[in-house]
Amino acid sequence: MTYLDYQATTPLAPEALAAMLPWLERQHANPHSPHRAGRAAKAAVEHARGQVAALLPPGGQVAFTSGATEALNWAIKGTRGPIVTLAIEHAAVLDTVAAEQARGRAVTILPVGHDGLVDLDAARAAIVPGTGLMAAMLVNNEIGVIQPIADLAALAHAAGALMLCDAVQGYGRVPIPDTCDLVAISGHKIHGPKGIGALWIRDGVGVEPLLHGGGQEAPGRSGTLSPALCTGFGAAATLMKTRADEDAAHVERLWNLASDGLKRQGWTLNGAAAPRYHGNLNLRREGLDVNRLLSDLGDIAFSAGSACASGSGRPSHVLRAIGLSDAEARSSIRLGFGRMTTEDELAAAIADIIAAADAQRVAA
Template sequence: MIYLDYQATTPLAPEAREAMLRWLDGPGGTGFGNPHSPHRMGRQAAAGVELAREQVAALLPPGGTVTFTSGATEAINIALRGCEPALAGMPMAVSAIEHAAVLDTARDLAGPCHLLPVGAEGVVDPQVPLPEGLGLLAVMQVNNEIGTVQPVAELYARARANGALFLCDAVQAAGKMLVAEADFIVISAHKLHGPKGIGALWVRDGVPLRPLITGGGQENGLRSGTLSPALCAGFGAAAELALARMEADAAHVAALWDRARGLLAEWELNGSAQQRYLGNLNLRREGLDVARLMSDLRQLCFSAGSACASGSGRPSHVLSALGLTPAEARSSIRLGFGRYTTMAELEEAAVLIDNAATQQG
């Protein structure tokens, strides 16, 4: 089995798994304590959580606080719903290629939601017109479907100049590049070789939020509920490793990209070739039956779009925003690779994909 779906999830780093094990002790162990308990085992667990918080925070800008969540979707909901009272019905603006967690949540709020278009290369124009009276702007740093890198620094500056808040979905960026400045930053552990079931919301100091989940008042009152020291530790170890390996991982991914582009040179690239993260290769081939391709290549794990939207039967909203026809969108595949992908695996997969597509006629 060759895994090429790194945008959906990444393999757990051995270092992250090792960091988690001590907090999974059963009877007779000392690592299963509740981090919110005042006794010795609780304090030990709390110290482990705080170490992980520091490790995750090191991936993010200074001047903010990390709150652990169950994942990026919850973090997005806390940010958008939590600041809604302060916005008092003011309009929001989000890019047309945002993840559904941002799009659907923004549309569900009281104020109007404006979609910001992207060009044919899948990038928001940094000078795109913004609505009058803007309350919040949300633009992701790296798109999950096509890998394009957005001009978030320029857009954040414009949001500030307009007195608006800025949310950045950095799920596909964190651990791979420096995360841009924002008021809210969302990341997810399992997209950077950590465990599933945990994410984080970074909130700039001084930005007020109403809690979405109330109860015990954990996480400074912003997100109640008992934290899992094991998940936090795995997240922290993965973040620390990603920071240490950022340059090496980027060089490896660039080499894989160059080789894949050479082997699949006849395929059309979706999105900018320059303004992108190179571990995301979204390609199309005229007349391609993607369902048949995936059925013929069951030894390969790749995607026809984002994992969250698979099975919907609708063309990708991201590819549609680029101006692709429904037929072009449906003839597209996404190959995602990274730290643990070998060159031999990528070469074998590319040849198999190309041959299977050619046999379709």
């Protein structure tokens, strides 16, 4: 199978698996226990924490979580005051914000343009003194556009608000502005294991606990950490750093190959071509039956939209937010590729996608 769904999850790096195996096979101690085995487990967790922190701004601490969903919930529910966010955020942000709104917290959701980018004048008008939190995604998970996080952070700070950056898709790929106050990341989006993420918290920023119990993580997060997951996350983060230039050049070659081939066949890019992370290619073709395309191409793993919302039957809220009609949104596909995608397999997959889409037109 050709795997082209990197925004949903990435293949586990062999180096991450190798780092995890000893903690799964024979080193089973609780890292919060005081005995020698527990101290060894804790040392492994702290080493991983440093590896993850190496790709984050200075002047903050990394708190491990069960994933980015927990990290985002923690950041939003653990702060106070009115919230400003964007219409194309992940459900982990939008649904959490809606829950806070139901409890009486004021919320403003800013629209985006056809390119998927926020209007900074609109943001300036919304982020006023008294605002508590500005939340925005660095790289959008559906259309890959890169938001002006540094500009939004400046507006937030001018109003006395905190800046939360959902950096899940950008971590290790796109620089995270040093002016963020809270940053959510995930292990399985960087060739690490599922089930672990982190919330980076700037020094001096207080976030109330989301989970209560032992308070094992210094900022107040409770729960026993898995040394295996932590070490896998850390190894994956180190690879993102050491392979940064190699990975970026490879993704650029893949982007040119895929986008040139599809655009020549009448496919239209959804969202801005720049600024955009080029490992995400979201396109549409008029009249395309995406469900049939997915069925016809069972040996290619790709998405009809965000994997987090697939199966709902609803058009993507991101594609609707950038002005696409229901029909245009439903005729869109998302291709995600990266480190382990070869040029040959991508070229073959693009040819198969084009042929299957053309066959639908002939049949019609």
